[in-house]
Amino acid sequence: MKRLLMAAVALAGLNAAPAMAEDFTVQGTVNAACSAITTSVINFGTIGISSTTGLLNPGQSASSTPTEVWCNGVNSTLSFTGGSISNGKGVNNANFTSTLTFTPSVTLGGNDVPTTTTIGAVKGSLVVTAGSLSASSKLPTAGDYTGTITVTLAPAV
Amino acid sequence: MMRRSFQVMGIIFACAGSLPAQAASPRQGTFTVNGKLNGSCVLPQTAPLTLSTTVPASGKLDPALSNASWTIAGLTCNSGSQITVSARSLRLNVPRTSLAPAQSQTVNFTAKASGWASSDANVTTGETTALGSTMLYAGTPKTQNAPKTGTIIVSVSNFVVSTNKGSSANSAKLIDGAYSATIILTLTPSV
Numbered sequence: 001m002k003r004l005l006m007a008a009v010a011l012a013g014l015n016a017a018p019a020m021a022e023d024f025t026v027q028g029t030v031n032a033a034c035s036a037i038t039t040s041v042i043n044f045g046t047i048g049i050s051s052t053t054g055l056l057n058p059g060q061s062a063s064s065t066p067t068e069v070w071c072n073g074v075n076s077t078l079s080f081t082g083g084s085i086s087n088g089k090g091v092n093n094a095n096f097t098s099t100l101t102f103t104p105s106v107t108l109g110g111n112d113v114p115t116t117t118t119i120g121a122v123k124g125s126l127v128v129t130a131g132s133l134s135a136s137s138k139l140p141t142a143g144d145y146t147g148t149i150t151v152t153l154a155p156a157v
Numbered sequence: 158m159m160r161r162s163f164q165v166m167g168i169i170f171a172c173a174g175s176l177p178a179q180a181a182s183p184r185q186g187t188f189t190v191n192g193k194l195n196g197s198c199v200l201p202q203t204a205p206l207t208l209s210t211t212v213p214a215s216g217k218l219d220p221a222l223s224n225a226s227w228t229i230a231g232l233t234c235n236s237g238s239q240i241t242v243s244a245r246s247l248r249l250n251v252p253r254t255s256l257a258p259a260q261s262q263t264v265n266f267t268a269k270a271s272g273w274a275s276s277d278a279n280v281t282t283g284e285t286t287a288l289g290s291t292m293l294y295a296g297t298p299k300t301q302n303a304p305k306t307g308t309i310i311v312s313v314s315n316f317v318v319s320t321n322k323g324s325s326a327n328s329a330k331l332i333d334g335a336y337s338a339t340i341i342l343t344l345t346p347s348v
Contacts, residue, residue, distance in 0.1 A: 037186025
């Protein structure tokens with residue numbers, strides 16, 4: 001009888017213990033990043049000039065090969081710089097120029113992107129264009145012209 | 158004891174997880190922009206220059222012919238260039254196929270283009286018979302090293318009646334009639 005009482009007390013004690021439950025918070029961090037930009041040559045080919053005036057033909061432009069890019073940060077930005085090509089030959093005649101200017105532009109996923117724009121988290125095809133080639137009403141000298149457009153994808157959270 | 162350990166570990170994990178997301182370095186792509194501009198010259202006067210005169214019955218060439226000149230403006234080359242003058246002799250417009258001795262229907266002359274290269278470009282026609290021919294004589298090209306816009310003046314001089322070699326007809330008389338010569342200017346870009 002005494003043993004039975006002790007066992008009952010022990011069981012009662014067990015039943016009275018509180019349930020043990022823990023909530024585990026699952027966390028992780030994805031840092032903001034942008035993909036690398038695969039570049040290609042933006043080639044005007046043979047630049048056209050008037051056979052009667054020697055001036056640059058208007059409306060000439062050239063574009064890069066489309067390349068896929070992405071950024072995962074909602075505040076990511078896109079910017080670009082550049083705007084001239086030169087043949088590196090100095091010209092000592094005010095009627096001529098050895099530097100041609102152009103208007104750089106970028107489309108992402110088919111949409112124009114002004115420079116220094118917040119593009120957010122995005123994935124799409126990037127195309128870079130050098131447009132409106134101009135010699136500022138001067139005669140462009142013959143030669144091989146080269147320049148650059150630099151595009152920057154800056155990830156931001 | 159175990160419960161306290163869980164609590165501590167939970168706090169540690171919570172602190173670790175609360176670090177803000179970082180931004181990676183910007184990505185840059187530099188696109189090369191290329192183009193080629195060929196050498197080109199613009200010569201407003203594309204047709205040959207024509208020198209014309211009428212020889213009277215006296216067979217004397219009009220002395221004013223030596224004052225003939227042409228001013229050609231608006232020439233442009235976007236690179237270094239070469240200028241060449243070519244000419245055909247002054248010859249009877251409807252040339253005969255045979256001539257009497259001491260007669261001629263051909264006059265050699267010199268054409269000169271100045272104002273483009275550092276030295277004048279010129280050519281002297283080289284007919285050696287009284288009958289003459291339609292041969293085009295080309296002078297030595299003269300080089301202009303830099304791109305240039307400008308005006309060229311073409312002048313003519315040194316008119317000499319062409320006679321048959323070996324004849325004594327140095328003073329051969331020109332057949333009367335209408336004569337003409339052509340002068341061609343060529344600008345060639347050097348690029």
